[in-house]
Each structure stands twice: as structure tokens, then as C-alpha cells.
Amino acid sequence: MSSRLLKYTCLTIFAVAGIACTPATDEAVQSAGAAYTPPPVTPESRNLDQSDIERMMEELSNWGRWGADDQLGAANLITPAKRFEAIATVTEGITVSLEHQLLTETASDVPSPFQRRVLAVPDPTTEPAFRGGVSDNYNISYHGYSHSHVDSLCHILYKGKMYNGKDQDTITEAGCTTNSIANLQGGIVTRGVLIDIPRLKGVDYLEPGTPIYQEDIEAFEQMAGVVVRPGDAVFVRTGRWARRAELGAWDVAQSAAGLHASTMPWIKARDVSFLGGDAASDLVPSQIEGVGLPIHLLTIVAMGVDLFDNQDLEAVAETAARLNRWEFMVIAAPLAVEGGTGSPVNVLAIF
Numbered sequence: 001m002s003s004r005l006l007k008y009t010c011l012t013i014f015a016v017a018g019i020a021c022t023p024a025t026d027e028a029v030q031s032a033g034a035a036y037t038p039p040p041v042t043p044e045s046r047n048l049d050q051s052d053i054e055r056m057m058e059e060l061s062n063w064g065r066w067g068a069d070d071q072l073g074a075a076n077l078i079t080p081a082k083r084f085e086a087i088a089t090v091t092e093g094i095t096v097s098l099e100h101q102l103l104t105e106t107a108s109d110v111p112s113p114f115q116r117r118v119l120a121v122p123d124p125t126t127e128p129a130f131r132g133g134v135s136d137n138y139n140i141s142y143h144g145y146s147h148s149h150v151d152s153l154c155h156i157l158y159k160g161k162m163y164n165g166k167d168q169d170t171i172t173e174a175g176c177t178t179n180s181i182a183n184l185q186g187g188i189v190t191r192g193v194l195i196d197i198p199r200l201k202g203v204d205y206l207e208p209g210t211p212i213y214q215e216d217i218e219a220f221e222q223m224a225g226v227v228v229r230p231g232d233a234v235f236v237r238t239g240r241w242a243r244r245a246e247l248g249a250w251d252v253a254q255s256a257a258g259l260h261a262s263t264m265p266w267i268k269a270r271d272v273s274f275l276g277g278d279a280a281s282d283l284v285p286s287q288i289e290g291v292g293l294p295i296h297l298l299t300i301v302a303m304g305v306d307l308f309d310n311q312d313l314e315a316v317a318e319t320a321a322r323l324n325r326w327e328f329m330v331i332a333a334p335l336a337v338e339g340g341t342g343s344p345v346n347v348l349a350i351f
Contacts, residue, residue, distance in 0.1 A: 097348055098346075109145050119137060181336075275299055
């Protein structure tokens, strides 16, 4: 893609997203398309214990990497050149939402359904007003395994600390005074990569409790001809929503396919900026005694990688398979909630 076309595309797409755009320099365009050689990563043992997680919390840490006061974490990897790299993946003009339809009925995986109340309902017994109107009120408890959302860097704590060593004492009833979701108000625009493990395995979905290992991710890269690069938003499909549609809801908090903790050195080596899944990325149970949600610990707290949870990856998987393209542009704009631990979010994949 020429630098002139990139400049025009940036102005068009970013204007729609409400994000400021600086025209590309030739150097930025060249950098965006530069060759990338992935670093070799020796797989961790599959038999991990709590001491291994504590070790990896130190070894994979990004604390101080972007300064002592940094609150963006791995989002710093999304540079202007990275955004132009993402824009260059858009060739079809196809948009796909990764947001699952909001769930309004209680189920084993929906303890807190989305609630909506319509305000000022028109009265059918009265003469219509010259100018009428209607509104509604939303109530959503988004953390958990029900609704599509993004976690902020203050959402998870490890031994009283959050990302970049900030103390849990900085959290009050008013919210997080550091590492809150408000830091992402400018939006997320980067290259997205879908890792479709059921497609790799030749099944419609993974059974709950199925671990995903480093060799699975690398095998999909080889099969699909895609390479995860620094600054990418990586989405790992397990087929959670396909299984739910076929067999019904189950308690995802107790049993979910997901990434095994041994994959985390690979995520760090590739400098992934955002990680997403169709549940919460974590294998449940974790297979590590005494440690729940190790992926949340190692990404959010150690690496400063925000997580996109409960993404519906079915439509994007179908589109990627039809186009035989597993990379796309990602746009997401979390709510600017001061002190917020995260936000409901509608992630868009643009092919």
C-alpha cells in the first residue's frame, strides 16, 4: 500500500473512530511493513506450581520499561507505525463485531444479566406530541464470564501490587487512582490476529478444561501463514460461544478451555499488546495448585497487557476462514470512566 493511500485511509477510518490522525511519513510506512523475525522461545514445563508463577511474575515483568509513572503498559507498543501497519491490512472494507449480544437472562454463566429500563414510554391513550422522545437506562456488571469487556491494569492485584508496582492502597471507593481504564480513552487501533485453535484441531469447539499450549499457537501460525508481531492484539478462539449455542450454558467460571500458563513467556517474547479470548483467556481450572487465573496475573499485573474478555469470535473466525486471512485491523474505544477497572466494549475487526 502506498504512503498516499495509507494517509487517505488513516484520515477516513480514524475520523469515523473519532481518533486523531497524523499523516504517515514514508519512514513510518516503511517501518510498518518491515520484516519481523520472531525470537525463539523454549516452551515452559506443563507441570507448573505456584513458585513457577512467582518466578514468571519477575521474569516477564514490564515494570519500569516505559518509566516509573507509566500507566499504559503494553499499549505503549502501539506506535504510529504500528497503526499504519494495521491500516494496511484493510483491503476488503468488511467490518465484523467481536461483541457478544448482551445477555439478559440469568444462566449458569450469567449470574448478573444486562438490565435495561425504557424511560418516558409514549402514552398510547393521549394525542401524540409535536415533538416526542424516548430514552432508556442501562445497568451492567461486566466483569466475569458473561459480557464482552476489556480489563484495565488496576483490575488484578498480586501481593498487594498492580502493574508497574503501584500499591493497592491507591484504590478507594471512588475507584483506581492509577492504571484505570480512562488511560485508554484515546482508543485502541492496532493489528489484530486470530488464533483459531478449534480450526487447528479440526473441531467445532474445544471442550471445557482443554489447555492451549505454545506449540498449538505456533502450529496455527504455520498452518495459517500468519505471524504474531509486537504491538498486536491477539484473539484466541476456543469456540466457547459455538458450544454454548449447541449445548447450552455451563458454569464457565468452573471449567473453560483456555491458555495454559506455560504460554506466557511466548506472549512476552512476541510483545503482544492486547490479549483476548471468547472466555477470559485463562484455562479453568488452571492446573496449578493454589493459583487461579494465572493468565490474568501474568498479563495484567506483570506485563501490563490489557485483556479483552468474552469476545464472540465466531463471526470473525468465519470471515477469516472465508478470506483465508487471519490478520485484520482492530478498533476499540472503552468508556472513559475515571478510576474504572475496565469497560464494556465493542471491538471491531476490519478486513
